[in-house]
Every structure is written in structure tokens, then in C-alpha cells.
Amino acid sequence: MPLQTTVLAGNPVSHSSDLLALCVREGAVVRGTIADARLADLDRAVGGVLLRCVIDEEFKGAEGQHLSLHSHGKAGPQRILVLGLGREKDQDRTLDQLRGAAARAVKAAKAAGAKTLAIAWPWAADAALQREVQAAAEGASLGAYVFERYKKEKKPFKLQRVELLSPVKPARAIVEAARYGVAIAEAVNAARDLVNEPAGRITPRALAAEARHIAKVHGLQCQVLPRAQIKKLGMNLFLGVAQGSVEEPQLVKLSWEPRRATGRPVALVGKAITFDSGGLSLKTASGMEDMKVDMAGAAAVISALRLVAALKPPFAVHGYFGACENMPSGNAYKPGDVIVGKSGTSVEVLNTDAEGRLVLADVLAWAVEEKPAAVIDLATLTGAILVALGPWITGLFSNDDALAGELQAAARTAGEPIWRMPLPPEMDELIKSPVADLKNTGGRYGGAINAALFLQHFVGKVPWAHLDIAGPASVDKERGYNPRGGTGAGVRLLAEWIRRRAE
Numbered sequence: 001m002p003l004q005t006t007v008l009a010g011n012p013v014s015h016s017s018d019l020l021a022l023c024v025r026e027g028a029v030v031r032g033t034i035a036d037a038r039l040a041d042l043d044r045a046v047g048g049v050l051l052r053c054v055i056d057e058e059f060k061g062a063e064g065q066h067l068s069l070h071s072h073g074k075a076g077p078q079r080i081l082v083l084g085l086g087r088e089k090d091q092d093r094t095l096d097q098l099r100g101a102a103a104r105a106v107k108a109a110k111a112a113g114a115k116t117l118a119i120a121w122p123w124a125a126d127a128a129l130q131r132e133v134q135a136a137a138e139g140a141s142l143g144a145y146v147f148e149r150y151k152k153e154k155k156p157f158k159l160q161r162v163e164l165l166s167p168v169k170p171a172r173a174i175v176e177a178a179r180y181g182v183a184i185a186e187a188v189n190a191a192r193d194l195v196n197e198p199a200g201r202i203t204p205r206a207l208a209a210e211a212r213h214i215a216k217v218h219g220l221q222c223q224v225l226p227r228a229q230i231k232k233l234g235m236n237l238f239l240g241v242a243q244g245s246v247e248e249p250q251l252v253k254l255s256w257e258p259r260r261a262t263g264r265p266v267a268l269v270g271k272a273i274t275f276d277s278g279g280l281s282l283k284t285a286s287g288m289e290d291m292k293v294d295m296a297g298a299a300a301v302i303s304a305l306r307l308v309a310a311l312k313p314p315f316a317v318h319g320y321f322g323a324c325e326n327m328p329s330g331n332a333y334k335p336g337d338v339i340v341g342k343s344g345t346s347v348e349v350l351n352t353d354a355e356g357r358l359v360l361a362d363v364l365a366w367a368v369e370e371k372p373a374a375v376i377d378l379a380t381l382t383g384a385i386l387v388a389l390g391p392w393i394t395g396l397f398s399n400d401d402a403l404a405g406e407l408q409a410a411a412r413t414a415g416e417p418i419w420r421m422p423l424p425p426e427m428d429e430l431i432k433s434p435v436a437d438l439k440n441t442g443g444r445y446g447g448a449i450n451a452a453l454f455l456q457h458f459v460g461k462v463p464w465a466h467l468d469i470a471g472p473a474s475v476d477k478e479r480g481y482n483p484r485g486g487t488g489a490g491v492r493l494l495a496e497w498i499r500r501r502a503e
């Protein structure tokens with residue numbers, strides 16, 4: 001049952017709920033006295049015990065700090081959780097502090113067996129408020145996510161309602177902002193589900209079926225092309241990767257088409273390897289353990305498109321992915337094979353485990369045919385990006401400084417860490433082949449960069465950005481509002497980027 005999150009007028013002291021999460025800034029308590037007005041009100045209501053807890057536990061409001069007590073019927077909420085937001089920096093940081101606090105509040109409410117949770121924080125007085133309400137709503141549903149479909153015993157969970165407490169009757173735009181925040185989190189959670197589902201379930205067909213289903217529910221168009229059509233389009237690189245598997249490859253295009261479109265469409269392309277064994281250049285057993293995540297780019301594209309249907313931008317948005325498995329077999333493509341894909345560029349395959357760039361090359365070549373205003377690909381493309389940026393940061397590569405800047409700004413607001421990487425032209429030499437136009441590996445050094453340089457050959461002059469999400473697409477243990485496993489990386493970033501372009 002999905003969590004119901006609403007925004008309504010309520011005084012945290014008197015509003016009745018099973019649990020109140022009151023979020024306060026660092027500095028809400030200084031030298032044993034309460035500086036925050038609402039914290040002081042609450043302390044008065046409960047007869048001063050809040051202040052005693054604050055002193056005993058040295059609570060200051062630092063980010064992640066918390067304090068929990070029972071109101072013993074002296075205030076509206078049965079239990080009180082005071083959550084530290086940390087210091088105020090900039091608005092984007094505030095939004096992420098709120099996502100984190102709302103997620104922590106939901107987890108505490110679940111643990112306490114609360115049915116209703118009220119969340120209050122120092123509301124911004126201006127237009128920033130809408131974004132804050134959206135972020136809190138996002139955080140609540142992101143924090144509520146669990147993947148336990150395959151557990152016999154599900155964790156009992158009574159929480160039904162989250163109420164974001166507004167000091168005044170919320171304006172319509174604020175109510176809308178809460179709804180949009182919930183929609184975002186649901187889209188992120190759907191992407192997490194797709195990544196967390198085992199590869200035995202999310203086959204290329206199942207992923208295509210999911211795209212079709214999402215299109216139907218959200219009013220998008222969806223085209224699914226089987227092997228014969230992919231062949232007709234000349235996508236031999238894609239088919240080369242797919243040929244070692246008994247699973248049929250599927251080429252998918254999801255479209256948002258406004259009634260009277262203004263400007264060129266934008267294209268989003270996701271890597272959709274439903275399982276990456278490495279092919280004949282087989283991965284190690286441990287290297288394969290998490291390779292069901294290799295379709296996380298496509299999961300993000302599907303979820304971004306469903307948010308596009310809610311945002312209704314005046315320009316068209318097209319989502320593309322080529323779904324297949326990368327498997328070793330008697331039919332598999334081989335190291336040394338030379339393949340000419342859709343664009344006519346020949347590629348020498350030196351390592352069948354560098355398969356993502358091959359599929360993306362053909363799908364990007366297709367996506368740029370309609371001359372989009374911008375094309376963005378998302379891919380769990382290289383282990384090397386984890387070496388470069390660590391496990392939590394997305395690598396951004398772009399041939400267009402304006403587009404890169406837009407994505408960096410959108411990522412900050414969305415709370416998704418990204419870092420721009422270079423595309424040094426002189427490194428192109430590393431992916432030149434003696435027998436073909438390109439080879440699909442560029443050696444051990446700068447692996448994420450030469451993968452991006454490879455993709456660049458297939459986008460022509462179209463403004464293009466490549467997001468290597470191999471790190472943040474999944475995490476090995478819970479981290480803030482991201483659960484263990486799939487995170488839905490890229491969904492919030494793409495939605496925010498589209499929202500800004502639509503303004």
C-alpha cells in the first residue's frame with residue numbers, strides 16, 4: 001500500500017498524530033537553551049522535559065542528530081522526534097537536508113509502529129517553499145521504500161499517512177508541489193524495483209513490457225521492435241551483443257508528444273543490458289553478482305518519461321533503449337569480430353564485456369536521426385568511473401558546455417551528485433583500431449573517458465551528455481534516503497532538467 005502524503009495546516013504542538021517529526025536547524029539549541037520558537041512551544045507543552053532531554057543528550061540540531069520522547073498526552077502528537085537538519089547553506093542543500101530528514105522520520109515512524117506521521121520544519125517564507133514541500137514529500141516516499149517481494153516474512157508496517165504541517169492553509173501550488181514530490185518518489189521507487197528484480201525476471205521482453213505498461217498508464221506512446229526490425233534498422237552492434245543469448249532483443253521507444261510541439265524534441269537513451277555476464281570475455285563470479293543492475297539507465301529513462309507525462313513540457317521527449325543480455329555461448333560474438341553498426345562506423349570488438357557502448361552506439365545513432373535539441377544517455381557503463389569518482393557520484397561527459405551546465409544545476413537541485421569529466425580529443429587515439437574505424441576498449445587507464453569518447457563518435461553534432469551511473473545506480477548498504485540495492489539514480493535529475501527546460 002503506497003504511503004499517502006499530504007500537506008495541511010497544523011500547529012505541531014496541538015496537531016494530533018502518532019508521531020511528530022520536528023526538524024530544526026543546527027543552532028536551535030545553544031548552550032542548553034532553546035532558540036527555535038516551535039521547539040520552545042513544544043517544550044512548554046510537555047512541561048520542560050524536552051529541554052532536559054536536549055541537555056542530557058547534548059542535542060544541537062546537527063544533521064542526522066535526533067531526539068525522541070513521549071508526550072504523555074500533553075501535546076497533540078503521542079511521540080515527538082526532533083530531527084537535526086544541520087546548518088543552512090544554500091537552497092539546493094536545504095532541499096536535500098529535507099529529503100534526508102523526511103526519510104529518517106518515516107523510518108522512525110515505521111519502527112515505532114505509528115499509523116500517522118506529521119512532519120514540520122522551518123518553512124521558507126517565499127517561493128522556495130514549493131520546492132521544500134516537494135523535497136519533503138519526495139524524502140518521505142523515498143525513505144519508505146523496501147524491496148521485500150521475495151521475503152516470506154515482510155516487515156510489519158502500519159504507517160498510512162504522512163502530513164506535512166503548514167503554518168497556514170496551504171495554497172494550491174503547495175498542494176500541487178506535495179503531489180509532484182510523491183509522483184517523483186514513486187517514479188524513483190519504480191526504477192529501484194526494476195533494478196532490484198533479478199535478471200531472470202527482468203528479461204529484455206519483460207523490460208519492454210514494463211515500458212509499454214508505463215506508457216499505457218501515463219498516456220505516452222510506445223514502440224517495441226523485435227530482432228527482425230532491429231536488423232532492418234542496421235543495428236548490427238546491438239545485435240552482436242544480443243546474439244549470445246536465447247532472449248530476444250527488444251528496441252524500445254517511448255514518446256511524449258505535446259499537441260502543438262515547440263522546438264526540437266529531446267532524447268533520453270538508457271543502457272538496458274538486463275544481465276551482463278561479460279560474454280566470452282567472461283566476468284569473474286563476484287564481478288557478475290550485481291550485473292542485473294546493468295539496465296539501470298533504461299529504468300531511469302522509463303521513470304523519467306512517466307514524469308514527463310506529468311510535467312507536460314511543450315516540446316517532445318523521446319526515451320530509447322535497446323534491451324538484451326550479454327551472454328557467452330556458441331552463438332556469441334567474439335573478441336576480434338569487426339561489426340558495422342547503424343552509423344556505418346566499423347568497430348573491432350576486443351572485449352565482449354565492453355558491450356554497453358556497442359548497443360548505445362546504435363541506439364544513439366538512431367536517436368540523433370531526428371536531430372534532437374539534446375540527447376542524454378544514462379548508462380552503468382564502466383567500472384572505471386567507480387575508480388575515478390567513487391561509488392556515489394555520476395560521471396558527466398558532454399560535448400556541449402551549456403548542456404553540461406544545465407545538468408549540473410539540475411543535479412544539485414535534485415540532490416544527485418554528479419561531476420564533469422573531460423573528453424580530451426588526444427585520447428581518441430586510444431580507441432583507434434588497426435583493422436576497423438574504432439575498437440571497443442581503450443586500455444586500462446582512463447577507462448570511463450575512453451568509453452565516453454567511443455560514444456561521442458555516434459552522436460554527430462547534436463548536443464550530447466553521457467551520464468555514467470555505474471556507481472550510484474546501486475549501493476551495497478542503505479545510505480540516507482537510498483536503500484540497499486537499486487537507487488533510481490538519474491530519475492530526479494532528468495525530471496528536474498526537463499522541468500527547467502519547460503519553464
Ligand code: BES
Pocket residue numbers: 276278293294351353354355356380381382383384440441442447470471
Ligand atoms: N556493466 C559493466 C560496468 C559496470 C561495472 C557497471 C560495475 C556497474 C558496476 C560494463 O559493461 C563493463 O563490463 N565494463 C568493463 C569495460 C572494460 C571491459 C573495457 C569494465 O568496466 O570493466
Ligand code: MN
Pocket residue numbers: 276278326352353354355356
Ligand atoms: Mn560489460
Ligand code: ZN
Pocket residue numbers: 273276294353355356380381
Ligand atoms: Zn555492462
